[in-house]
Amino acid sequence: MQLTSKGRYAVSAMVDLAGHQDEGPITLSSISERQFISLSYLEQLFRKLRESGLVDSVRGPGGGYRLAKATHEITIADIMHAVNETIQTTMCKSETEGCHRGSRCDTHNLWTALGHHINFFLETVTIQDVCDDKNYIDTLKAVEKTLMQH
Amino acid sequence: MQLTSKGRYAVSAMVDLAGHQDEGPITLSSISERQFISLSYLEQLFRKLRESGLVDSVRGPGGGYRLAKATHEITIADIMHAVNETIQTTMCKSETEGCHRGSRCDTHNLWTALGHHINFFLETVTIQDVCDDKNYIDTLKAVEKTLMQH
DNA sequence: CTATACCCGAGCAATATGGTCAAGTATAGC
DNA sequence: GCTATACTTGACCATATTGCTCGGGTATAG
Numbered sequence A, B: 001m002q003l004t005s006k007g008r009y010a011v012s013a014m015v016d017l018a019g020h021q022d023e024g025p026i027t028l029s030s031i032s033e034r035q036f037i038s039l040s041y042l043e044q045l046f047r048k049l050r051e052s053g054l055v056d057s058v059r060g061p062g063g064g065y066r067l068a069k070a071t072h073e074i075t076i077a078d079i080m081h082a083v084n085e086t087i088q089t090t091m092c093k094s095e096t097e098g099c100h101r102g103s104r105c106d107t108h109n110l111w112t113a114l115g116h117h118i119n120f121f122l123e124t125v126t127i128q129d130v131c132d133d134k135n136y137i138d139t140l141k142a143v144e145k146t147l148m149q150h
Numbered sequence C: 001c002t003a004t005a006c007c008c009g010a011g012c013a014a015t016a017t018g019g020t021c022a023a024g025t026a027t028a029g030c
Numbered sequence D: 001g002c003t004a005t006a007c008t009t010g011a012c013c014a015t016a017t018t019g020c021t022c023g024g025g026t027a028t029a030g
Helices: A005-019 A028-035 A039-051 A076-083 A108-124 A127-131 A136-148 B005-019 B028-035 B039-051 B076-083 B108-124 B127-131 B136-148
Strands: A055-058 A064-067 B055-058 B064-067
Touching (some): A005 A039, A005 A064, A005 A076, A039 A055, A039 A076, A076 A108, A076 A127, B005 B028, B005 B039, B005 B076, B005 B127, B028 B039, B028 B064, B039 B055, B039 B076, B076 B108, B076 B127
Antiparallel strands (some): A055 A064, B055 B064
16 A cells, blocks of 8 residues: 555645636646645646546646536546555455465455555545535544444 | 564564473474474564563573563553554654654544544453454454543 | 674665756647 | 637656565574
């Protein structure tokens, strides 16, 4: 699992975009100024965000980026997935092959559970929540309700 | 936040150690064979584990390592802390200084909540649990109860 | 005295991260 | 059409970290 500043930058940029939605297409240079992220780097990030269908682009003068979905439909997990590679907690290649030279390692269930735990959080929180600066404890409660139904 | 194979190796080694406790001091070379981790690398990891007070060492022939506490007193977080650096989700240096050139960034609460979320898990699960190969969903429920009392 | 097994520091290959640079291409407006 | 705007893309690179090795120590049981 990797949770680096690349993912943080991407989330910050998307939240910024969400906060200026009503102004029409938002240029990367304006996001760059507000969020202190270099333009070149933003271009790299938004390429991936676009390829993942999270934003739409408008080319030419007056162009920029727009969110492709409603703010409550875009989760933090969506963004992290778009810019980072897959979030892995185990080192096992496949489920069948196992991680420990044939057999499954003693800590397999631990890392799997941790992965679920983190993903539940990231998949539950949307950029709408971040814009509202929500009290995330409420979100964690919702997460647990989901878990209890298992 | 970093969750790399270094931490995984350390946890695997500690679980292995816990599983052979009754045999007296356990040599790193035996752990090396069972867990497929190089001896030199294990020495590096156990130096940190010892400095953190998680294991005791016995030098000389017949020597090896022993857990310094009971299995239910050693959490996964303890181990990760010992070998990795601090687990950080925010990039803010200090609480007062803020992360965003003076002011606090829009996503500050998000990353703080995520950090709590992950740490609650890691601090709740002990190597005893891993040895028992516990159903971690139960643990997650206990975590949530703690959160609800906030 | 010697074999065992922990202890410690230096260093290194591979990888990933965070970021730049230099070119494009589409389009609105004149 | 021309031009400025702003997205699009590929190549590239400095730096840091990770995972790991090597070569020597030092303590102690027998």
